[in-house]
Amino acid sequence: MIAKGYTEEHEILAFDDETGLGTVSITDHAQSSLGDVVFVELPSVGTAIQKGDQIGAVESVKAASDIYAPVSGEVVEVNERLNTEPSLLNKSPEDEGWLCKIKLSALEERDALLSAEDYKKSYES
């Protein structure tokens, strides 16, 4: 089963309890306010990360933005397609435009993620 959690920094963690991996992406709201993405900087596979670490960057025609780790763990895969097709982040932010996969080191950190409703409230307030 895949469970989604959100951060106030506009990341999504889609956790797959069969593999124990969490896929990080940015929300549709985030990509639409950034506009056309021209560059994505991804972390290296094998990097150990702490929740809240800056793990990458997105630059659009409008602005630069940072990507933060929604949970702690190890980066086990990155979406290499974004190196040549950064626009996938606009076209398909949660699917083809995923950023990286994390092997979680502290499963309980998922509890601190927001629900879709609470995430929506966080930027509408």
Add this chain to the structure above:
Amino acid sequence: MSPLSRLRHVLPTSCSTLSSLHRTPCYAITRQASTKVAATFSDQSKPTNSIYVSLSNDPYFNLSFEDWLFRHAPHTRPLLLLYRDTPCVIIGRNQNPWTEVNFPALQATGIPFIRRRSGGGTDLGNTNFSIHVPRTTFDRTMTAQIVLRAVRALGIPSADVNTRNDITVAGEKVSGSAYKIANNRAYHHGTMLISTRLDTLGALLRPDKVCEGIQTKGVASVRSPVCNLAKVNAETTHDAFVQAVVDEFRREYGMDEDVQYVDDGAKTQLDYVRKGMEELPSWDWAYGQTPEFTHDLAHSFSWGAVSATISSKHGRIISCAFTPARGGDADLSRELSALSERLVGAKYGFLQKELETDKQEDVRAREVASWLKEKLNL
């Protein structure tokens, strides 16, 4: 297509219909207090004001204080910061310093290059404005209009905004802009050329021919003709520009708040600012955040030619492939493959002991090594 050439096609054309709004500069320096008292902070402080002017000229302080405001101010309220830096070369968040900066010229002057946290291209720092707004209402053409009106109010009615959202006078850029979005906040900041020494500072940007052979990801700068406001109106000063932007900001957002001055004493009061000032000049940030790139280069030695392809990620060399002309001999291949192994993991541009060989007989590899050092360590 490079990311920024694409940008030119995507950006909407800015409107320039504000000439009717031109106002006479009625304020000059009259509203400015004769003694500027800087705010004091503690680590629990939050930004409580909306209009800040920094008295510090330290670019590391000003960028870090700006970041503190960006991350800590209430996200619903507009905020303005104005500051003036000592001369510096500022590259965008996702740029390659080795294709943007003329390092030998920079070292001769002692002027720093700094990787800022916002996007965009390379700029020469001096007078800066920074307008922070909620992410949901962020509109870069609107914030540019505030600055445009301020410039026009300085007696420069010919000022305009181009399609890249930069302020121009008679088609020449007087201001370069960059933008950052995080969480629920966004800012538009930019430089304003008032009386910058454009000739000497311009030489610090890397001429295209020097970075031949480097193919880099990330964001490339767009070269534009530039000029100073003082060229158009000789009486333009930093202080007058600061006052004009403050006035236009107040007018735009219907505020009558006083200016809160700050100085770099705040770095000892705000841990966040101190940490930011440590991060900006660190190798991890300034060089380690460089987008992936490759560098192809070749040289003819007395014993034959060698070409090299170096790949770098996060500022470190991840591979180096040597190709001797006509394949070389077995000894040369062995020497060069040992050298390329030593290079993996080394910091591009900071090659030192990785290049040394303890084998005295590897004369050719030593020559290749010192050639690379000369070409990469700028």
